[in-house]
Amino acid sequence: MRWAGFVAMKVWQALVRIRLSVSTCMAALMVGWLAGTALAAPIQVTDDRGVVVTLAQPPQRIVSLLPSLTETVCDLGHCVRLVGVDRYSTYPASVTQLPQVGGGLDPNIEAIVALKPDLVLMATSSRSAQRLESLGVKIMALEPRSHADVQRVLLKLGQVLVVPNAQFIWRNIDLATTAAAQSLPKGLGATRVYFEVNSGPYGAGESSFIGETLTRLGVKNILPASLGPFPKVNPEFVVRANPDLIMVGQRSADGMAQRPGWSGMRAIREQRVCVFTTAESDVLVRPGPRMAEGARLMARCLASKARGATP
Amino acid sequence: MDSTALKASNIRARLGNTEILHDLSLDLPAGRWTSIVGPNGAGKSTLLKVLAGLLTHHGEVTLLGQPLRSYTARARAQRLSWLGQNETAADDLTVWDVAMLGRLPHQAWLAGPSDLDRAAVETALKSTQAWDWRARSLGQLSGGERQRVLLARALAVQAQVLLMDEPLANLDPPHQADWLGVVRCLQEVGVTVVSVLHEISMALHADEMVIMAQGRITHQGACVDLTTHRALEQVFDHRISIHPLANQWVALPSLPA
Amino acid sequence: MNLRQASVLGWVLLGLALLWVGLGVSVGSAGFENLLRPLLDPQAAPEQRAMAQQIFFDIRLPRTLGAWAAGALLGLAGALAQGLFRNPLADPFLLGSASGASLGVALMLAVMGGPGSVLASMMGSGAGFTVFGTGWLVRLGLTGAAFAGAVLAVLLTLMLSSGVQHTVRLLLAGVVVGVVLGALSHLVLLWSPESLQAMQVFMLGSTAFVGWTACWLMLGVWGLALVSGGLLARLLDGLSLGEATARSLGLPLAPMRLALIAVLALATGAAVAQTGLIAFVGLAAPHVVRSLVKTTHIRLLLLSSLMGGVLLMAADTLARWLIAPQELPVGVLTAVLGGGYLLWRMQRGRQLGG
Numbered sequence: 001m002r003w004a005g006f007v008a009m010k011v012w013q014a015l016v017r018i019r020l021s022v023s024t025c026m027a028a029l030m031v032g033w034l035a036g037t038a039l040a041a042p043i044q045v046t047d048d049r050g051v052v053v054t055l056a057q058p059p060q061r062i063v064s065l066l067p068s069l070t071e072t073v074c075d076l077g078h079c080v081r082l083v084g085v086d087r088y089s090t091y092p093a094s095v096t097q098l099p100q101v102g103g104g105l106d107p108n109i110e111a112i113v114a115l116k117p118d119l120v121l122m123a124t125s126s127r128s129a130q131r132l133e134s135l136g137v138k139i140m141a142l143e144p145r146s147h148a149d150v151q152r153v154l155l156k157l158g159q160v161l162v163v164p165n166a167q168f169i170w171r172n173i174d175l176a177t178t179a180a181a182q183s184l185p186k187g188l189g190a191t192r193v194y195f196e197v198n199s200g201p202y203g204a205g206e207s208s209f210i211g212e213t214l215t216r217l218g219v220k221n222i223l224p225a226s227l228g229p230f231p232k233v234n235p236e237f238v239v240r241a242n243p244d245l246i247m248v249g250q251r252s253a254d255g256m257a258q259r260p261g262w263s264g265m266r267a268i269r270e271q272r273v274c275v276f277t278t279a280e281s282d283v284l285v286r287p288g289p290r291m292a293e294g295a296r297l298m299a300r301c302l303a304s305k306a307r308g309a310t311p
Numbered sequence: 312m313d314s315t316a317l318k319a320s321n322i323r324a325r326l327g328n329t330e331i332l333h334d335l336s337l338d339l340p341a342g343r344w345t346s347i348v349g350p351n352g353a354g355k356s357t358l359l360k361v362l363a364g365l366l367t368h369h370g371e372v373t374l375l376g377q378p379l380r381s382y383t384a385r386a387r388a389q390r391l392s393w394l395g396q397n398e399t400a401a402d403d404l405t406v407w408d409v410a411m412l413g414r415l416p417h418q419a420w421l422a423g424p425s426d427l428d429r430a431a432v433e434t435a436l437k438s439t440q441a442w443d444w445r446a447r448s449l450g451q452l453s454g455g456e457r458q459r460v461l462l463a464r465a466l467a468v469q470a471q472v473l474l475m476d477e478p479l480a481n482l483d484p485p486h487q488a489d490w491l492g493v494v495r496c497l498q499e500v501g502v503t504v505v506s507v508l509h510e511i512s513m514a515l516h517a518d519e520m521v522i523m524a525q526g527r528i529t530h531q532g533a534c535v536d537l538t539t540h541r542a543l544e545q546v547f548d549h550r551i552s553i554h555p556l557a558n559q560w561v562a563l564p565s566l567p568a
Numbered sequence: 569m570n571l572r573q574a575s576v577l578g579w580v581l582l583g584l585a586l587l588w589v590g591l592g593v594s595v596g597s598a599g600f601e602n603l604l605r606p607l608l609d610p611q612a613a614p615e616q617r618a619m620a621q622q623i624f625f626d627i628r629l630p631r632t633l634g635a636w637a638a639g640a641l642l643g644l645a646g647a648l649a650q651g652l653f654r655n656p657l658a659d660p661f662l663l664g665s666a667s668g669a670s671l672g673v674a675l676m677l678a679v680m681g682g683p684g685s686v687l688a689s690m691m692g693s694g695a696g697f698t699v700f701g702t703g704w705l706v707r708l709g710l711t712g713a714a715f716a717g718a719v720l721a722v723l724l725t726l727m728l729s730s731g732v733q734h735t736v737r738l739l740l741a742g743v744v745v746g747v748v749l750g751a752l753s754h755l756v757l758l759w760s761p762e763s764l765q766a767m768q769v770f771m772l773g774s775t776a777f778v779g780w781t782a783c784w785l786m787l788g789v790w791g792l793a794l795v796s797g798g799l800l801a802r803l804l805d806g807l808s809l810g811e812a813t814a815r816s817l818g819l820p821l822a823p824m825r826l827a828l829i830a831v832l833a834l835a836t837g838a839a840v841a842q843t844g845l846i847a848f849v850g851l852a853a854p855h856v857v858r859s860l861v862k863t864t865h866i867r868l869l870l871l872s873s874l875m876g877g878v879l880l881m882a883a884d885t886l887a888r889w890l891i892a893p894q895e896l897p898v899g900v901l902t903a904v905l906g907g908g909y910l911l912w913r914m915q916r917g918r919q920l921g922g
Contacts, residue, residue, distance in 0.1 A: 200769040201776070227894060232769075235776055236627045237597030237893035240619070258703065260779035261626035264618075365812050388818025395816075399654070401808035403858050408805075415806055416818045421799070448862040464809070468817075 045159050047140045048124045055138065058162045059118035065104045068144050068288030069121040070095055072154055075289035076163045084115045090282065091290070113137060119160070144287040145229075147177075147212050154289065169289075176292030180299045181217045191219045191306045194243035194267070197285075199252040200232050209287045213295050219245075219302060235259060242266055245306050246273045247298065249281040274301035314376070316341035316472050316503035317362055322370035324354075324361050331357045332368070333526045339519075341375075344494055344504040346514035346534075349523035349546060355507040356396055358523070359476050362505070363393040375471065388416035392468035396476040396507075398461050402450030406460050409449060410436050413467030435466035438493050440486070454481035466493070473497065475506045479513060491516060511543070511551065511562035522546050534560070574863045574871065581874035585636060588878060592632030592885045593624060597893040626779070634778035634842065635884035635898075636877040637786035639849050641839040643876015644793055646850030647857075647869050648832045651804035652825065653738060659851035660718075660836040664745030666847075667753065668721025669833075669840035672713035674753040674767060678760035680709070707781050707842070711789070714837035721745050722829050773846035773899030775884050782842040789838035794873060796831045800824055801866035808865075846899045848906025849876050849883075855913070879905075 043055040063084040064070040070089040073082060079094060086107065087100045099115065102108035107128050112120060113135055120132060123143040133139055140160070144153045151170050158166025193214055195204040204210040206221045208229035214221055222241040223231060239261045246267045248256065253275045257268050267273060276284060276297065284294045317339040324332040331354045339345050339362075347355050360366040364379050364387055372379040374391060382390070392413070400409060413435065414428040424432075436442040439459040449457060458481045465473065479487050491513070494504050498518075508514040515534050522530040522542050530542035540553040540560070552565045594600055642660060649658040649665075660666045728741035757767050803824045806814040815821055839846070853876035857868060880898070883905060887896040 198769065200774075202769075231894045232897075234597040234888055234893050234895050236623055239623060239627060240597060242619075258779075259777050260630055261622050264622045264626070360812070363816055365815055383818075384815075384820060385818040388816060391816075393813070393816035395810065395812050398813060399808075399810045401654075401805075403862050404805075404808065404864065405862050408862075408864050409809070412805055412809060412817070415802065418802075420802065461809075 043160055043162070045140070045156050047156075048143055049129070049141045051141070053119075053138065053140050053160075055119065055160065058160065059138075061115065061117045061119075063101060063112055063115055063117040063120045064089060065101070065107055065120065065122040065126060066143070067091070067282070068150075068286045069142060069153070069157070071286065071288040071290060072144075072150075072157050073121070073161070075169060076154070076158055076161055076166060078161050078163070081161075083117060084112065090279075109135070121157075146209060146287065147216070147291065150287050150289065150291055173289055173292050177213075177216060177295045180292060180295035184217060184299055184302055188302055188306050189218050191244045191302065192222050192241070193219050193245045193247060193302075194222050194238055194241070196246065196248040196252055196256075197230055201235055201238065201252075202230050202232050203238070205229050205231055210284060213284075213291070213298060217295060217299055217302065219306075236261070238262075239265055244272065245302065247276065247301060248273065249276050250278055251281075270307075272305045272307070274305055276301075314341050315339060315373070316375060317505070318371075318373040319358075319362060320371045320373075322358070322361055322368050322372070324357055324366055324368040326357060326366075331526050332361065335370075335526070335528055337521065337528060337531070339503060339505055341503050342498060342501045343518040344498055344506070345519040345521060346517040347505065347507045347521045347523060348509070348511060348514050348543065349529075352525070353523040354526045355523055356476050359393070359474050359505070359507055363391060363474050365393065385416055388468070388470075390470050391472045391474065392465045392470035394461060394465035394473075394475040394478055396480070400449050400457065400461065403448055405446055405448050406436070406441055406452075406463075407432065407445040409460055410441075410445075410463045410467050413464040416468060431467050431469050432463075435463040436460075438466060438489075438496070439463045440489060455483055455486060458482055459486060462490070462493075471501070472503045473505070475504070477509065478506055479508065479510055487513065512559070515553070515560040515562065571863075573861045574867045577857070577861050577871055578867075578874060581871065581878055584878045585874065585881065588881050588885065589632050589636065592635070592881055593628040595885050595889045595892070596623065596628055600889065630780045630783045631775050631778050632881060632885070634783040634786060635775045636881045637783060637790055638775070638778075638839045638843045638846065639853075639880025640790050640873040640877035641786060641793065641835045642846065642849040642880065643853035644790070644797060644869055644873040645832050645835040645839070646852075646876065647854040647865070647872035648797055648804075648828060648835070649850065650854050651807065651865055651868075652828050652832065654807060654810075655738065656855065657739060657851070658742075659848075660832070660839075661746065661845075661847050661850065662739060663725050663742040664721040664749060665718040665725075665833055665836045666721075666840055666845055667746040667749040668717035668719070668724075669714035669837045670717070670771060670845055671721075671749045671753040671756070672715070672717025672837070673710055673770075673841055674756045675717075676710055676713035677767065678756050704781055707785050711785060711838050711841040714841035715834050716837075717749070718833035718837045718840070719830065721749055722833055724749075726829075769897075770844040771899075772897035773844040773902070774895075774897060775843050776895065778842055786838055786842055789834060790873070793831050793835040793838075794870065796827070797869045798866055800828055800831070801864070801869060803828070804865040844899065846880065846902050848902045848910075849880050852906045852909050853879055856909075 043058065044052055046052050060081055061083045062073060062081045064073060064082060065086045067086070067089040070082065070085050071091055073079065074092055074095070079092065082095060082098060084099045084101045085095050086102060086104050088103060089095050099111065101111040101115070104123055104126055107126070109128060109131055112132065117137060119138050119140055121140050121142060122129065124141045125143065126141070129139045129141060142153045142156060144150050150173070154170050155166050195210050195214065196202070197204050203223045205223040205227050206215065206225040211221050211223070211229070222238070222243045223233065227233070242265055244267060253273070256273070257263050262268055280297055283290050284297060315338045319335060319337040322332050322335040323330060335358065347358065349355055357366065361368045362372060364372065374382065374387065379387065410432045411424055411428065414424065414431060418424070418428065433442065436445055439462050441456065441459045441463055449460065452460065462478055465475065479490060482490065497504055506517070514520060517534050520532060520534045520539050520543070521528060524546050529546055530539060532539040532542070543553060543562070544551060550565060551562045553560055553562050646659045649660060649663055650656055653663070725738070725741045725745045728744065729738040803814070803819055806817050806819045811821065854868065854872040857871045857875050861871070863871070880902065883901045884898050887898045887901050890896060
């Protein structure tokens with residue numbers, strides 16, 4: 001009698017063991033299947049036009065028509081995936097070896113299509129999106145204009161390229177920018193700056209990207225936000241505002257002191273003018289991942305030339 | 312007074328690629344009124360331009376005994392006045408200003424109008440009955456009034472030789488009669504008048520007539536001569552006939568029988 | 569008579585000019601703002617007075633006078649063009665001479681400008697061979713280049729239209745030359761990107777950096793052009809009767825025409841080199857004068873000049889005032905006003921074409 005109970009118990013244990021292994025198998029299979037689906041899930045990102053861009057897998061061949069987007073892709077570590085850039089993308093040096101497909105506003109449609117890209121990145125202000133889409137090319141329109149935009153674009157492209165640490169990259173940039181601001185001596189908070197973008201004269205107002213960097217550095221802008229991002233001002237306005245420091249690109253720096261009435265300005269008299277080279281101007285103007293470097297350039301300028309600064 | 316005011320020898324002239332005047336020779340007596348007539352396309356306006364020195368040509372033109380080429384532009388302009396056909400005119404100039412332009416050959420470069428100039432303009436405008444509206448601008452005038460002002464401009468030059476191309480365009484009969492009177496007055500002071508006219512009856516009032524066809528002169532003779540009349544009828548394919556009427560010769564269209 | 573009417577108009581325009589200069593120097597980056605008090609008040613703070621003086625004498629006065637001078641040059645050029653080509657639609661723009669002038673400026677900048685060029689090293693740093701430079705050498709050089717360009721353009725137009733008889737052909741030739749030379753300027757600028765930015769602003773027309781150098785230069789050229797034009801005014805009168813009649817009156821057409829083209833190019837070039845491309849002033853000024861008085865060219869040239877000066881000064885003041893402290897490009901304002909005027913004229917049924 002006891003012998004039957006022992007056999008039944010053994011049979012019962014064996015059955016349980018089989019059941020367990022079956023369910024383990026099934027569970028394993030299920031997990032595997034779910035994981036597989038997750039990996040094969042399409043990427044869906046809404047671009048700046050409000051269009052949802054769907055990609056079955058991360059793009060392997062990318063054409064970028066905006067320098068800040070080029071730099072963002074490279075900063076996310078996927079520079080190798082770029083197969084074509086616009087003529088204004090100059091950083092990092094490796095992209096200058098890539099085929100150039102025209103400019104952001106006047107891209108060479110044929111050249112782009114010939115490169116067989118999986119994704120073309122362009123500004124929202126470019127009119128060639130529809131043309132390219134009708135030829136079967138996938139477009140993503142992103143146009144970073146402010147500091148917040150840099151983060152947004154970085155994260156979006158991080159999503160597209162499946163870069164898990166995009167948020168970390170952004171934090172680094174943000175911290176570096178703050179560090180640049182903190183590197184400035186305390187007394188410079190009252191410095192009033194005029195940043196000239198172009199002879200015209202066109203200045204960078206508070207609401208522009210450059211203006212935001214200046215604000216983060218803790219200095220004031222003589223062009224208030226009410227004038228818009230890049231107002232064409234009466235040169236008399238600049239003279240009357242009498243900025244403490246002038247920042248200008250090399251191209252429009254020539255002859256500034258000779259402009260009627262400008263020689264009397266404090267900044268000109270005391271030689272508090274920072275002239276940025278073309279390469280430096282590119283860094284300052286582009287709302288992209290080099291934003292911290294731009295902040296550092298401006299901080300360096302302020303530290304050496306602003307009033308109350310020790311050179 | 313039988314000297315020749317204008318003499319043309321072996322004139323060949325072309326407009327564009329077409330030769331218009333074929334080896335023409337012509338003597339225009341001084342102090343006389345010659346009218347040039349002929350069918351359309353005969354080259355009458357071209358001939359007049361050649362005589363005025365306004366067109367390049369082969370052959371010689373002599374003005375008052377000297378070759379036309381030997382005159383300076385200004386000297387020629389002082390002796391020869393030309394009135395063109397369908398002249399464009401600045402609508403914004405006043406009648407007086409337009410007439411004063413006729414004095415340009417006589418005025419020193421920077422001088423204003425002299426008394427002599429003013430007198431000449433006054434005479435010219437009065438003789439064409441345009442004096443009363445000398446302050447009006449040309450654009451405000453009718454076709455006939457404008458023609459009278461342009462005529463006055465040509466008269467104001469007070470040149471010894473006056474060449475006119477279709478001077479009666481747009482003029483109504485009273486003003487045509489006035490024009491006749493002006494020409495007669497000019498003749499009395501010894502001015503040589505040459506006019507291209509398509510109004511044959513008017514042309515027959517002249518002293519001499521030159522008949523042209525297809526770039527050649529077919530006849531030159533006095534207007535009172537019957538041979539001239541026959542030549543005239545012939546050049547117009549006998550579609551006109553000349554008849555005497557009330558002391559004048561008139562050309563009437565001959566209707567098909 | 570008309571002489572009196574013309575004199576009255578002349579004095580009225582001069583008076584308007586003076587008045588508007590007063591207005592022009594009162595408009596600045598803060599809109600309408602009279603500077604007399606800080607200037608004249610003996611109790612004003614010296615810092616304030618120095619600032620007011622600087623703004624008044626260094627910035628606003630040369631700019632306002634410069635706008636008048638440029639307008640006077642363009643008005644004169646327009647009257648010359650309309651008389652020379654016997655066409656009421658002629659103006660320095662429609663004949664391509666303005667595009668020729670800007671091509672001259674662009675070429676000169678591309679060759680001479682930029683920090684690495686020969687001329688910059690000769691003149692030392694900071695003297696800046698840019699389109700906004702204020703040295704005498706710079707302005708004379710740019711004006712000379714603009715003059716050469718303008719002459720080239722007018723000669724090309726004349727060649728293309730083979731004479732001035734045919735109105736439509738003349739205008740077509742002028743438009744073609746203008747477009748081609750304009751495109752060439754853009755090509756030159758693309759090739760030399762240092763000048764590109766500055767030229768783009770310059771092309772729209774601006775008195776932003778007109779200093780005393782530019783001002784005196786324009787006034788000097790204006791005097792010269794007016795005198796030359798006055799000497800040649802007889803020819804323009806004679807031409808108004810048609811070429812054949814003008815020749816029959818003994819006027820030496822060929823050499824005088826060349827002289828008139830030279831004066832036209834000089835006036836256009838001087839204006840374009842200092843203030844950029846400003847349309848319609850040259851077209852509208854003689855028209856307005858002619859609608860008010862009927863007179864011969866010697867007075868028409870002076871009156872068109874005065875009218876052009878007042879028109880451009882008014883447009884410039886408005887451009888500075890409307891969205892102060894921002895500025896509208898003057899060229900845009902004159903195009904809108906001038907174009908509007910032309911449309912109105914056309915509506916009234918007056919014939920403008922030949």
